[in-house]
Amino acid sequence: MKKYLKEIGGGFYSLMLGMRVTLAQFFKPTVTVHYPHESLKMTPRFRGHIELVRDPKTGQAMCFACKVCEKACPSDCIIVEGVKKEGEKRKSVTEFKLDFTKCSLCGSCVEACKSNAIQFSKAYNMVSMNKEDFIMNLFQKLESERSADGQATATPPPEQPKSEVP
Amino acid sequence: MSLSELLRMLVYVVGVMAFVGLNAAYLVLAERKGAGRFQRRPGPTEVGYAGWLQPVADGVKLLCKQLIVPPGADAALFRLAPLLVMIPAMMSLAVIPFSETLVGRNINVGLVFVFAFGAINVMAVMLSGWASRNKYAIISAARVVSQDVAYEIPMLLVVITMLMATGTMNLHEIVQQQAGWFWHWNLFRLDLNPLMPVTFIIFFTCMLAETNRAPFDMAEAESELVAGAFTEYAGMGFGVFFMAEYANIVVGCAMTTLLFLGGWQSPFGVGSGVIWFLLKMYAVVFTVIWVRWTFPRTQFYNLLNLSWKILIPLSLFTLILTAVMMKVLRA
Amino acid sequence: MSAPEVIPASDKPCETFVLNVGPQHPATHGVLRLKLTMDGEYIMRAEPVCGYIHRMHEKMGENRTWAQFLPNTGRIDYLAAMAYNHAYVAAVERAAKIAVPPRAEYIRVITTELNRISSHLVWFGAFLLDLGGFTPLLYAFDDREQILDMLEAVTGSRLTYCYYRFGGVCNDVDADFIRGCRDFVARLRPRLKMYRTLVTDNIILRKRLEGIGFISQEMCRKYGATGPVIRGSGVAYDVRKIEPYSVYREFDFDIPTFPEGDCMARYLVRMEEMAQSLRIIEQAVDKLPDGPVLSSGVPRVLKPPAGDYCFAVEAARGRFLVRIVSDNKEIPYRVRLRTPCFSNLSLFEEATAGMMLPDALAVLGSLDLVIPDIDR
Numbered sequence: 001m002k003k004y005l006k007e008i009g010g011g012f013y014s015l016m017l018g019m020r021v022t023l024a025q026f027f028k029p030t031v032t033v034h035y036p037h038e039s040l041k042m043t044p045r046f047r048g049h050i051e052l053v054r055d056p057k058t059g060q061a062m063c064f065a066c067k068v069c070e071k072a073c074p075s076d077c078i079i080v081e082g083v084k085k086e087g088e089k090r091k092s093v094t095e096f097k098l099d100f101t102k103c104s105l106c107g108s109c110v111e112a113c114k115s116n117a118i119q120f121s122k123a124y125n126m127v128s129m130n131k132e133d134f135i136m137n138l139f140q141k142l143e144s145e146r147s148a149d150g151q152a153t154a155t156p157p158p159e160q161p162k163s164e165v166p
Numbered sequence: 167m168s169l170s171e172l173l174r175m176l177v178y179v180v181g182v183m184a185f186v187g188l189n190a191a192y193l194v195l196a197e198r199k200g201a202g203r204f205q206r207r208p209g210p211t212e213v214g215y216a217g218w219l220q221p222v223a224d225g226v227k228l229l230c231k232q233l234i235v236p237p238g239a240d241a242a243l244f245r246l247a248p249l250l251v252m253i254p255a256m257m258s259l260a261v262i263p264f265s266e267t268l269v270g271r272n273i274n275v276g277l278v279f280v281f282a283f284g285a286i287n288v289m290a291v292m293l294s295g296w297a298s299r300n301k302y303a304i305i306s307a308a309r310v311v312s313q314d315v316a317y318e319i320p321m322l323l324v325v326i327t328m329l330m331a332t333g334t335m336n337l338h339e340i341v342q343q344q345a346g347w348f349w350h351w352n353l354f355r356l357d358l359n360p361l362m363p364v365t366f367i368i369f370f371t372c373m374l375a376e377t378n379r380a381p382f383d384m385a386e387a388e389s390e391l392v393a394g395a396f397t398e399y400a401g402m403g404f405g406v407f408f409m410a411e412y413a414n415i416v417v418g419c420a421m422t423t424l425l426f427l428g429g430w431q432s433p434f435g436v437g438s439g440v441i442w443f444l445l446k447m448y449a450v451v452f453t454v455i456w457v458r459w460t461f462p463r464t465q466f467y468n469l470l471n472l473s474w475k476i477l478i479p480l481s482l483f484t485l486i487l488t489a490v491m492m493k494v495l496r497a
Numbered sequence: 498m499s500a501p502e503v504i505p506a507s508d509k510p511c512e513t514f515v516l517n518v519g520p521q522h523p524a525t526h527g528v529l530r531l532k533l534t535m536d537g538e539y540i541m542r543a544e545p546v547c548g549y550i551h552r553m554h555e556k557m558g559e560n561r562t563w564a565q566f567l568p569n570t571g572r573i574d575y576l577a578a579m580a581y582n583h584a585y586v587a588a589v590e591r592a593a594k595i596a597v598p599p600r601a602e603y604i605r606v607i608t609t610e611l612n613r614i615s616s617h618l619v620w621f622g623a624f625l626l627d628l629g630g631f632t633p634l635l636y637a638f639d640d641r642e643q644i645l646d647m648l649e650a651v652t653g654s655r656l657t658y659c660y661y662r663f664g665g666v667c668n669d670v671d672a673d674f675i676r677g678c679r680d681f682v683a684r685l686r687p688r689l690k691m692y693r694t695l696v697t698d699n700i701i702l703r704k705r706l707e708g709i710g711f712i713s714q715e716m717c718r719k720y721g722a723t724g725p726v727i728r729g730s731g732v733a734y735d736v737r738k739i740e741p742y743s744v745y746r747e748f749d750f751d752i753p754t755f756p757e758g759d760c761m762a763r764y765l766v767r768m769e770e771m772a773q774s775l776r777i778i779e780q781a782v783d784k785l786p787d788g789p790v791l792s793s794g795v796p797r798v799l800k801p802p803a804g805d806y807c808f809a810v811e812a813a814r815g816r817f818l819v820r821i822v823s824d825n826k827e828i829p830y831r832v833r834l835r836t837p838c839f840s841n842l843s844l845f846e847e848a849t850a851g852m853m854l855p856d857a858l859a860v861l862g863s864l865d866l867v868i869p870d871i872d873r
């Protein structure tokens with residue numbers, strides 16, 4: 001009988017303690033971030049899709065189409081082509097395609113590239129109803145950015161589809 | 167029947183329906199907001215100012231959905247069940263006095279009336295489970311019946327205790343007896359029965375179980391039975407069950423307030439009125455939400471053990487104790 | 498108040514029905530299907546059906562270079578990717594005889610332990626969700642978020658990490674990370690106490706878990722169950738202690754075991770493990786040596802000498818073993834993954850015979866299954 005009552009009392013007490021914990025949490029401020037209205041700061045190591053880096057001096061792509069990244073990619077989603085232009089030591093890239101539908105964002109390509117010619121972009125909210133939108137022609141994008149930069153600095157380079165980077 | 171009587175009826179029918187509807191809608195919001203706060207998040211915020219139109223959006227969404235009757239289901243019962251679960255809650259509100267004057271029908275057997283209608287609720291859930299022709303739903307229906315049988319008993323034993331203590335089945339009179347300061351409320355009437363707070367807790371627990379609320383939500387048990395008896399309901403069929411759950415909570419909390427917390431009586435002896443009733447009732451509702459978001463669900467046999475091994479003996483004991491006390495005190 | 502006696506199943510021929518739990522069911526947390534033969538609410542036979550998300554990781558390993566398989570390892574048990582990274586990387590290191598700088602080993606330990614805590618926190622929340630308590634899930638996720646933020650800052654990803662490299666780790670940790678670790682240890686300790694009051698001591702939970710789902714030591718041995726499951730049956734089997742790898746030998750930590758073998762024991766093991774992981778992190782952060790984090794002696798084209806190599810680690814759910822067979826080529830001849838969840842799931846049928854449905858789901862939750870880990 002005593003044990004029985006003790007069990008009831010102890011059980012009830014444990015329930016009350018639990019209720020006290022949640023009530024204490026009730027009056028504390030919320031911890032959530034309201035995503036579309038506010039977003040977290042992105043870490044510098046964030047891995048978005050890859051993009052080509054431009055040489056700050058010449059404005060050209062740094063990539064010289066050595067195809068190391070193409071080989072390093074476990075998902076076979078990079079296609080690089082390049083030609084050797086007259087009077088230049090190295091090849092220069094003419095085509096750089098990324099099939100983002102297959103990319104696992106592993107980062108092997110960026111690590112493999114010894115000339116730091118590719119980097120991760122910060123675009124993360126990319127939406128499309130179209131699969132083709134994610135087969136990105138990175139070289140073309142770089143070229144259009146370059147020409148936009150060259151013509152007038154007033155017009156900003158075309159952004160990624162619906163990307164907003166805080 | 168005079169015209170004014172008819173008018174009065176009409177006003178009350180509309181009033182009760184509006185009350186139930188509004189409560190059901192906004193208790194869902196309150197529940198979600200409350201749950202949010204307990205979990206350190208703000209709850210719905212997007213629809214309307216701070217999410218105030220969320221219930222409207224939910225309702226519109228549910229109304230837009232097709233009401234699917236699964237093949238092989240008993241279509242008539244399947245459609246009837248949501249109605250059956252909603253109606254008793256509305257009926258009960260007709261006899262619940264909100265204040266001295268604000269009551270649909272002040273009948274002498276109000277107490278019995280409410281519990282009688284409360285019992286229909288179970289049948290409706292069982293019917294929905296049976297008619298759905300879904301294994302999860304049937305398991306849930308079987309659970310609901312045995313759960314409610316187990317919890318009706320201690321609940322009614324408590325009600326009998328109260329009945330003996332107050333000597334009336336008229337809810338209006340029960341509240342009137344609790345007039346004065348808050349120590350005149352039945353909850354603190356230790357002279358009637360020194361175990362009154364225990365009785366209150368038993369009643370509250372049974373109320374949770376009767377309304378299928380966590381931690382006794384065997385009927386829904388979403389992580390075990392998907393959605394239990396409501397698995398096959400889509401659109402407003404589900405919506406009605408959802409609303410009925412809250413309507414039943416309102417009735418349950420109103421009964422708790424009337425029986426133990428002095429109904430519309432102010433705790434300080436002055437300024438009694440409907441406001442106090444609503445304040446107390448929503449305080450109890452808040453506790454119900456608070457309990458839900460604190461505890462895990464009980465297991466089925468634990469629930470029955472709790473009823474048969476703890477609540478029933480305890481409530482029997484309080485019943486006998488009250489009887490003895492009354493005999494001794496009156497003698 | 499205890500679990501009722503198991504009703505004898507074979508006494509009389511009774512009408513049974515088959516209940517399909519899953520592949521889409523709230524309690525299976527993934528695409529696992531349980532085919533339950535039920536007698537009322539009692540389970541006569543529970544048959545797990547897996548393979549819904551089989552992705553052929555082992556076969557993929559035979560088709561890509563040693564380094565290219567690395568991202569795959571983070572996607573087997575997505576909740577505890579670090580340990581899986583570790584096992585594979587260490588197996589290849591063993592094969593190719595690559596030395597790992599001490600700083601890298603310490604970083605590996607810290608990140609693996611952080612990941613173990615985050616994995617246990619997810620389990621804690623999800624388990625409580627199975628039991629019908631929603632709030633602890635969000636508290637646990639709040640804590641886990643701190644870990645994910647920290648790990649994201651060093652690894653660049655939040656869940657499917659691919660952080661370790663042959664011969665070290667790919668990025669060095671910074672002072673922020675170290676401070677973050679210290680803060681986190683200080684933060685989680687009181688939170689664990691709070692979980693204790695809110696959940697562990699709760700009478701409803703105790704009644705639901707104590708004495709439910711008994712798994713004996715023999716059963717664990719028979720099915721090869723490891724991790725918290727076997728420790729919940731009272732066997733102090735932990736790869737970190739039994740065959741210490743990396744720098745685990747240098748830390749002072751305990752292997753929590755509970756002899757009861759029921760769901761509560763497994764629950765307590767995991768809760769206690771979080772506290773132990775905190776201890777390891779604390780020590781590792783204090784002892785963290787300076788130096789490089791990536792060995793310079795890794796050949797660009799890796800061709801481990803022919804042979805058969807194994808490496809086992811203690812992942813969050815038990816013993817994870819990678820066996821690689823090399824024939825001195827750029828591509829592995831065979832990659833075999835021994836995942837803990839598969840063995841842990843296999844005892845489910847025996848453990849749940851004659852049980853009620855909610856209890857069986859509690860057992861399922863206490864095994865802490867990650868479905869991709871079963872199917873891999």
Ligand code: SF4
Pocket residue numbers: 050072073074075076077078098102103104105106107108109110
């Ligand atoms: S991130 Fe990985 S998968 Fe994506 S393109 Fe680079 S190497 Fe390929």
Ligand code: SF4
Pocket residue numbers: 062063064065066067068069070080112113114115116117118
């Ligand atoms: S991105 Fe780098 S690795 Fe890839 S082709 Fe260009 S230079 Fe070579």
